[in-house]
Amino acid sequence: MVDLKGQYAKIQEEIDAAVLNCIRSAAFINGPEVKNFSAALASYLQVKHVIPCANGTDALQIAMMALDLQPGDEVIVPAFTYVATAEVLGLLGLVPVMVDVDPHTFNITAALIEPAIGPKTKAIVPVHLFGQCTDMEAIMELATKHNLFVIEDTAQAIGATYTTADGRQLKAGTIGHIGCTSFFPSKNLGCYGDGGAIYTNDDTLGHKLSMLANHGQVQKYIHKYIGVNSRLDSIQAAILGVKLPHLEAYSASRGAAADYYDAALKNVDGVRIPVRSAQSTHVFHQYTLIVENGKRDALKKHLEAQGVPAMIYYPIPLNEQEAFSKIGKIAGSLDTTRALCQSVLSLPMHTELEAQEQDFIIGHIIDFLKNS
Numbered sequence: 001m002v003d004l005k006g007q008y009a010k011i012q013e014e015i016d017a018a019v020l021n022c023i024r025s026a027a028f029i030n031g032p033e034v035k036n037f038s039a040a041l042a043s044y045l046q047v048k049h050v051i052p053c054a055n056g057t058d059a060l061q062i063a064m065m066a067l068d069l070q071p072g073d074e075v076i077v078p079a080f081t082y083v084a085t086a087e088v089l090g091l092l093g094l095v096p097v098m099v100d101v102d103p104h105t106f107n108i109t110a111a112l113i114e115p116a117i118g119p120k121t122k123a124i125v126p127v128h129l130f131g132q133c134t135d136m137e138a139i140m141e142l143a144t145k146h147n148l149f150v151i152e153d154t155a156q157a158i159g160a161t162y163t164t165a166d167g168r169q170l171k172a173g174t175i176g177h178i179g180c181t182s183f184f185p186s187k188n189l190g191c192y193g194d195g196g197a198i199y200t201n202d203d204t205l206g207h208k209l210s211m212l213a214n215h216g217q218v219q220k221y222i223h224k225y226i227g228v229n230s231r232l233d234s235i236q237a238a239i240l241g242v243k244l245p246h247l248e249a250y251s252a253s254r255g256a257a258a259d260y261y262d263a264a265l266k267n268v269d270g271v272r273i274p275v276r277s278a279q280s281t282h283v284f285h286q287y288t289l290i291v292e293n294g295k296r297d298a299l300k301k302h303l304e305a306q307g308v309p310a311m312i313y314y315p316i317p318l319n320e321q322e323a324f325s326k327i328g329k330i331a332g333s334l335d336t337t338r339a340l341c342q343s344v345l346s347l348p349m350h351t352e353l354e355a356q357e358q359d360f361i362i363g364h365i366i367d368f369l370k371n372s
């Protein structure tokens with residue numbers, strides 16, 4: 001599905017030098033690499049504050065901790081997402097309210113969120129699934145109307161650009177009150193271990209988020225909040241500092257690979273190519289097909305038999321997970337989510353994908369659909 005070795009080979013000298021430099025300096029925790037990378041990322045995203053942390057799940061948890069929510073408060077999340085989005089709510093005694101997603105973009109929309117808003121609703125977590133932004137302007141309007149926080153889960157969409165109705169271009173994660181991302185190795189900007197970051201343009205939230213990530217500490221041994229210990233270590237920051245300048249090129253490579261799949265599969269009966277949002281660029285964390293007529297699992301098996309990995313993101317909706325059976329709430333029908341879990345299939349997608357490899361994958365998809 002990904003080719004992390006191939007990507008490393010192209011920047012090996014720079015990465016090795018940065019890592020070695022970090023080891024030689026022995027500043028493993030909060031070394032200069034961490035500050036430098038955070039500043040570079042803030043500048044790339046055009047956001048005021050970037051708070052680095054240990055992983056994307058921590059980023060979401062710390063974001064939720066910064067909002068002064070009370071146990072029992074409700075937070076709206078998509079039912080079709082990775083577990084981390086809602087898991088952190090359970091840890092904090094908050095109630096995930098799961099709503100359905102749009103059948104074309106796989107993202108939640110203002111229209112799907114609004115009926116789920118009740119007196120206990122305090123926040124919305126739009127997930128920019130597979131690499132394109134949800135319709136953030138409509139969601140922000142709704143949030144303003146109902147006095148809600150918006151925490152963007154942009155673990156899959158770093159670098160995606162959202163264009164507002166008046167033509168402003170904003171990066172994913174910088175539109176809501178807080179944005180959360182992950183640098184897990186296979187994410188679009190991946191480090192060589194775990195990492196994450198939280199963004200905000202709000203000075204008060206920025207200050208609080210950085211305290212919460214550091215034991216709730218105002219200054220050494222003065223603790224204002226119950227916080228957590230969640231750090232991006234210096235070696236990971238050094239690696240990310242080398243990779244960030246390549247992110248636009250990485251997004252372009254993914255986009256080119258997606259265009260290539262699109263062109264070959266758009267007129268093939270039995271599969272539907274990803275639908276692109278009008279407001280957002282797509283950075284293709286995943287290239288996800290809908291396989292019609294109940295043939296998804298058979299196609300996946302067929303591809304695997306040919307040595308082509310294909311993955312199901314996600315096979316089970318959040319509301320059907322045992323972990324959420326006691327704490328979650330369902331709002332409205334989750335018909336689209338259920339249908340997607342039965343029909344989505346993600347193809348290999350990464351920065352090193354070559355036309356020849358894609359031809360092989362595409363050929364086997366077309367073969368299977370013709371003969372099944």
Ligand SMILES: *Cc1c(COP(=O)(O)O)cnc(C)c1O
Nearest residue numbers: 055056057082084085155182184
């Ligand atoms: C990867 C991911 C996370 C969690 O990131 P980790 O760094 O693995 O903790 C959260 N939300 C979404 C949508 C993700 O894809």
